[in-house]
Amino acid sequence: MKGLKAAVLALAATCASVGGAMAQQKLTMWSRSSSEAFMPALVKAFNASHKTQIDLQIVPNTEMVQKYAISAAGGSAPDLLSLDLVYTPAFAASGQLEDLTDLVKGFPFYESLSKAHLGAGTYDGRIYGTPMSADASVMLWNKRLFKQAGLDPEKGPTNWAEIEEYAGKVNAIGGDIRGFYFSGACGGCNAFTFMPLVWASGGEILVDGGKRATLNTPQMRDAAALYRGLVAKGYVPESARTDPGANFFGGFATDRIGMSPIGAFAIGNLVKNYPKVEFGVAFLPGKTGGKASFAGGDNFVVTAGRKNLPAVREFLTFVYSLEGQTMLAKLGSLPTRSDIAAEAVKSLDERYLVATEAMKIGRTPSSPVYNDIINSSTGPWKQMLNEIFFGNDVEGSLIKAEKTMQSIIDTSGK
Amino acid sequence: MIQGTPPQPHTPRRRGSRLRRKQLVGLLFVAPAVLLVLVFFLAPLCMAFWMSLHNWPLLGRPRFIGLANYEALMVDQRFWGAMRFTAYYTVIVTIAIFAVAFPLALFVERARPLTKLYRTAIFLPVVVGFGSASLLWSWLMNVDVGLFSPLAYRLGLTEKPVNLLATFDTTFWSIVVMVVWKTAGFNMIILLTGLQGISSEVQEAARMDGASGRQRFFRITLPLMRRTIALALILSVAGSVLAFDQFYIIADGGPQNSTVTAVYWIFSQSFVSFRLGYGAAMSMVLLAILVTISVVQLRLLRTPEGA
Numbered sequence: 268m269k270g271l272k273a274a275v276l277a278l279a280a281t282c283a284s285v286g287g288a289m290a291q292q293k294l295t296m297w298s299r300s301s302s303e304a305f306m307p308a309l310v311k312a313f314n315a316s317h318k319t320q321i322d323l324q325i326v327p328n329t330e331m332v333q334k335y336a337i338s339a340a341g342g343s344a345p346d347l348l349s350l351d352l353v354y355t356p357a358f359a360a361s362g363q364l365e366d367l368t369d370l371v372k373g374f375p376f377y378e379s380l381s382k383a384h385l386g387a388g389t390y391d392g393r394i395y396g397t398p399m400s401a402d403a404s405v406m407l408w409n410k411r412l413f414k415q416a417g418l419d420p421e422k423g424p425t426n427w428a429e430i431e432e433y434a435g436k437v438n439a440i441g442g443d444i445r446g447f448y449f450s451g452a453c454g455g456c457n458a459f460t461f462m463p464l465v466w467a468s469g470g471e472i473l474v475d476g477g478k479r480a481t482l483n484t485p486q487m488r489d490a491a492a493l494y495r496g497l498v499a500k501g502y503v504p505e506s507a508r509t510d511p512g513a514n515f516f517g518g519f520a521t522d523r524i525g526m527s528p529i530g531a532f533a534i535g536n537l538v539k540n541y542p543k544v545e546f547g548v549a550f551l552p553g554k555t556g557g558k559a560s561f562a563g564g565d566n567f568v569v570t571a572g573r574k575n576l577p578a579v580r581e582f583l584t585f586v587y588s589l590e591g592q593t594m595l596a597k598l599g600s601l602p603t604r605s606d607i608a609a610e611a612v613k614s615l616d617e618r619y620l621v622a623t624e625a626m627k628i629g630r631t632p633s634s635p636v637y638n639d640i641i642n643s644s645t646g647p648w649k650q651m652l653n654e655i656f657f658g659n660d661v662e663g664s665l666i667k668a669e670k671t672m673q674s675i676i677d678t679s680g681k
Numbered sequence: 682m683i684q685g686t687p688p689q690p691h692t693p694r695r696r697g698s699r700l701r702r703k704q705l706v707g708l709l710f711v712a713p714a715v716l717l718v719l720v721f722f723l724a725p726l727c728m729a730f731w732m733s734l735h736n737w738p739l740l741g742r743p744r745f746i747g748l749a750n751y752e753a754l755m756v757d758q759r760f761w762g763a764m765r766f767t768a769y770y771t772v773i774v775t776i777a778i779f780a781v782a783f784p785l786a787l788f789v790e791r792a793r794p795l796t797k798l799y800r801t802a803i804f805l806p807v808v809v810g811f812g813s814a815s816l817l818w819s820w821l822m823n824v825d826v827g828l829f830s831p832l833a834y835r836l837g838l839t840e841k842p843v844n845l846l847a848t849f850d851t852t853f854w855s856i857v858v859m860v861v862w863k864t865a866g867f868n869m870i871i872l873l874t875g876l877q878g879i880s881s882e883v884q885e886a887a888r889m890d891g892a893s894g895r896q897r898f899f900r901i902t903l904p905l906m907r908r909t910i911a912l913a914l915i916l917s918v919a920g921s922v923l924a925f926d927q928f929y930i931i932a933d934g935g936p937q938n939s940t941v942t943a944v945y946w947i948f949s950q951s952f953v954s955f956r957l958g959y960g961a962a963m964s965m966v967l968l969a970i971l972v973t974i975s976v977v978q979l980r981l982l983r984t985p986e987g988a
Contacts, residue, residue, distance in 0.1 A: 333952060336739040357955070361741030452935050506825045509846040511933045638953055645759075645949040650938045657847075658937065675954075 294578055296321050297335065298349035299328045302400055302565060305598035306349060312594060313585045319578040321347070332638075339363055344570045347579070349399045352387040352566040353637045356477070359390035360635040365569040368394040370580055376587060379606035383562030383631040390635075396566030397583065398603030400595060402530045403560040403625040404459045406552070407537075410545040412437045412444060412525050423526075423549030426556050427464075427493045430526065434502040437525030446502035446525040449494070451656055453512035454649030455642045458632075459561045460528035460551065461652065464490045466630060467553030477634035480672035482651065483665040489554055491655040491665075498656060508657055511644070520544060530563065531622035535599050538616055548618040550625055562629025564600065601626045636679045640672045647671035726968075729961045737958035739951075750962035760963055763946040764970075770853070770942065771921035777861050778917050779910075782868035789869065790876045800873075804866035811863065815930035818859045822846060822931065849939045852932050856940070860927060864920070868913045875909025876902070911982035915975055922971050943967050 298306040303325050310323040324345070326334055332354060338344040350358065358364050371377060371385070371394050381398040388396025410420040416436040424430045434446025450456040462472055470486025473479065497503050504524075506514070519527040520541045528551055537544050550558035567586070569579055585591050592602040592611040596619065602608040605627050612619040634640065641648045651668030655661045733750050737743040754760050789800045806814065821828045824844040834842045845851045879902060887897050903910075925944040928934060934941040934949075941949070947967070951960030 332955075333739065336955075339740065358740060361738060363740055452933060504825065505842065505844050505847075506823065508844055509824075509935065511935075636954075638955070643949060643953045644933050644935075645938055645941050645946065645953070653935065653937045 292319050292578070294319065294321050294347055294575055294582075295345040296323050296347035296349070297326050297331070297345045298323060299331045299351065299565070300325055301328055302349055302600070305400065305595055305600050308598055309586065309591065309594055312590075313582060317581060317585065319581050321582065335363075339570070346570055346573045346575055347582070348568045348570065349565040350396065350568050352384050352396065352562075352564055352631055353633075353642070355388045355396035355566045355568065356390050356633050356635040357638065358568060359388075359393075359395040363571055364395040365571050365573060365576075366393050366395060367397055367569060367576075367579075370576055370583075371397045373580075374583070374587065376604055376606060379604050380587070381562060381603045381605070381626065381629070383629045384564065384566055384603060387631045387633045388566045388568070389633075396568045399565040399567035399586065400600035401562060401564035401603045401626055401629075402532050403562055403601060403622055403629045404463055404528060404530055404551055405560065405622055405625050406526060406528050406549040407519055407533060408433070408526045408547050408549065409437070409519070409522065409524060410547055411522070412440065416440055416525070420545075421547065423547050424552060425549070426552050427489075427554050430493065430552070431496060431502075434497055434525055435500065438500070438502045444523050444525070445504045447497050448503060448507055448514075448518035448524040448527040450510040450512045450515045450518075451503075451508045452510055452649070452653055453515060454644065454646060454652065456512045456515045457652050458641045458648065459530060459563060461490065461494070462632070463551040463559035463561050463630075464493070464528075464553065467551060467557040467559035468555075469553070473632045473634060477632065478676060480640070480669050480676060482669040482672065483662070486554070487655075487665060488661060491661050493554075494656045495661075508653075519546075531601055531619070531625065532599060534616060534618050534622060546618075548621040550621065558625070558628065560625035560629040562626060562631050564603070634676065636675055639679075640675050647675070729964055732958050733962035733965050735958045737956075737961070739955035739957055743958065746958070750959050751966070753959065754963055754966060759941075760943070760946055763941050763943045764967075766939070766941065767922060767924065767943040770857075770924060771918055774857050774860050774921050774924075775914065775917045777857055778865055778868050779914065781861050781865045782913070783872055785865060785869040786872035786876055790873055800870075803869055806863045807866045809863070811926040812930060814859065814863050815927045818855075818927075819931045822855055846932055847936060849936060852936060852940055856927050856931055859931070860921075860924075864917070868917060871913045871916070872906070872909060875906040878909070879905045907982050911979060914982070915978050918974060918978065919971060922967070922974070 296310070307323060307325070310321050314320050328351075331350070335344060335348065344363075355364075371380070374380070381401055384396065384398035384401065385394060388394055388398075406423060408423045413433070414420040416433075416439065418433055418436055424433055430447070436446075437444060438446035449460065465472065465484075465486045468486040468489060470484045470490075471481050474481055498508075502525075504518070507518070510518070516529060516533055516536065518524055519529060519533065520537060522541070522544050531548075534548060537546060551560060552558055567583065569575070586595075587604050589607050589610060592604055592607055593614075596602050596611045596615060601619070601622055602611040603626075604611075605623075608623040608626065609620065612623055632641070640646055643649065647668040651664050654664035654668075658664060732743070734745060734747060735743040736746050736749075785803055789796055789803070809817075820826070822830070822845045824830045824842050824846075830839070830842040830845060833839045843851070845855045883901060883905075884897060887901055892900065923944050924942045925948065928940045928942050928945055929948075932940045934945055943963070944967070947960045947963045950956050950963065
């Protein structure tokens, strides 16, 4: 009898261990649709060379958070998620994510992982999100129009005075050629491209670990004055005023815009789909020089309570390998490991080198209410931008937006 | 020979059981409708009320907070600002729709050549969804590649292409025009059924008594159409109070958040700020306001006819 009992226990233990191994080998993962160019290929390459298999599902950008929330409430959330990095603090604060601190810090190349991603992925001193894909904001200029305007086609702007000067000269070409383009009614786009102008000039948007908003600063007023000047002088197309981001890329791709602050994603897109557009890539400059960039992209996160960290380590090791980083770079994401970034992009268009440098200095504001204060179409950031670019009371708008933003931060979670 | 027995008077007991059976059959007939209302209206309504008593984030666990959401919305300037804008829009657009739909109904009521074509053409925009119509108009209103501004510029009506979405007034009135274009046909059909329900004999008798066209319209047509007008107005007001798509798609709440409606703000708080409990509380308040408006409208427009 004792023998039978032992046999049954042994069989049960074997079944459990096999079951555990099976569960470890098959993981579900969601990624947003903007990563469709590289995530399926990356996962396919991983699956082809590993025992652990990942079942990837692409989810529309705008539905990701709601879909995940509903699935998490119903207990059917995916094991892994490639999540817009700005949402990481909100997800971590709500207890949805697994603590990856030990795993991430265990990588020998930990210090080379994108600081901006890790910053956004850290909540209460613990790491919940680690870099998956990346994009950095840069300035594009149109070489053909620069040449036509009598400017050096190989030299992009390095400070705001040059932005204004170059925009004016390109604008002077006439017709429907304009010197500068930005999406004036898009909070997210301008967080990506306008914030770095402030940062590069020494200003901040959020301080004290995202707990204090600082909008009414000299640097912000100066940056607003730059854009207001460009608008007032007619260097910016009228449609930019009400562009909610639909033409964030399309504006420059028309080949009729002198300069446009945009994401590095545009490099591959222009090369592939708009080969006639001759363009250069520069850093987003500060008022008198310097450079800054907004680090965007996705963080890799794991749903809390999933016992699959060995498989997660396996996947991340592949993603952070030279093979994984090169594959990401070739398919549209910037590398997230700075120590091998240059090597990962060496076979690509040389303009990617500027973007990878921008990624190294890239920053991401971290706040659990980021969506509320920055991305929301009814939020204080978007309203403020539209007012300070096109309205009459810059100071009043900045004070009002700072107050509203602070109030949202202070009442968050209450 | 007696062919059959005469009908026996029903005893009270038998009558009662037949009545109960009739009631049961009646209940069975309405059961599907009752079930639909229970599942798709009452249950979600109760759930929304329950949510409104919680701090219910999109992510994470809900926490019971009693009436705190309701207290918060009482001092939420953005919510009341959105409510004021919604009220303003509702008044303007309801009047505009009625002002266009009633003459159209009078126009297509009379039998004349091409009447059916007119009716179809005017009704056609109704079958387009609000989302699709908003997308279409956001293109028509685009300052660079749209129709209105470039056309006005090329015809020499404006000095340069005008960005219709750049100011509150141009945005608001453009959307009002779009909504009238989109919904006037529906109201026209409702009002047309009312007009066709008025007996021609009544009109004829009034004419024989020497009533002028104006007198017949104000003394006969309008009073006899109270019920129909009430229906058209209630539908129009309810639709306008719940306006969302057109302001979200065409204007994105802009310029500078000046066209954020009540539903837009509820959507934003619920699914952008992830405050489902607060969004539910605002929905309950909006529902209460909408029910009150509809009751008042019904009373104002029904009493004289019902008396």
